[in-house]
Amino acid sequence: MSSLFTDSNPNIIDQLSGYSPETLDKYIQSIKYQIDEQQQLNKLLKKENYEETIEDIKTFIERNKSNINHQLEDLKGKIQELKEIVNENHKLEQNENRYETLLDSDEYQEVADNLLNIKKLKEDVTHFLSDQGIILPRF
Numbered sequence: 001m002s003s004l005f006t007d008s009n010p011n012i013i014d015q016l017s018g019y020s021p022e023t024l025d026k027y028i029q030s031i032k033y034q035i036d037e038q039q040q041l042n043k044l045l046k047k048e049n050y051e052e053t054i055e056d057i058k059t060f061i062e063r064n065k066s067n068i069n070h071q072l073e074d075l076k077g078k079i080q081e082l083k084e085i086v087n088e089n090h091k092l093e094q095n096e097n098r099y100e101t102l103l104d105s106d107e108y109q110e111v112a113d114n115l116l117n118i119k120k121l122k123e124d125v126t127h128f129l130s131d132q133g134i135i136l137p138r139f
Helices: 012-017 021-046 050-094 106-131
Strands: none
Touching (some): 012 106, 021 106
């Protein structure tokens, strides 16, 4: 049986677990929000009053430093928990073959491919923005 976790031939079961219309809509909204933020940053960078910009940055750091530290620790814990669950699911998937017929269906494979393409597009824009120093919230 092929793995539920391979990208070369996605299947519907793997893709279902990662798809939520509401979550994707929120992600699209976060892209729109990021566009707005980048336009605001563009205006800020075009300002000629650098002292005011420096003060804005200092204020941001003072206001958000402790919350950022807390969020970092929370994120580390959640990532560890996620890794453990994914590993367990992978082991369970390897022990089951009940889904083989479903996974081989053309209709389900098409939907799985489309869901995987959505994930890849999200990752592409995330990597692009990350290379630019911009991190989107992940949904």
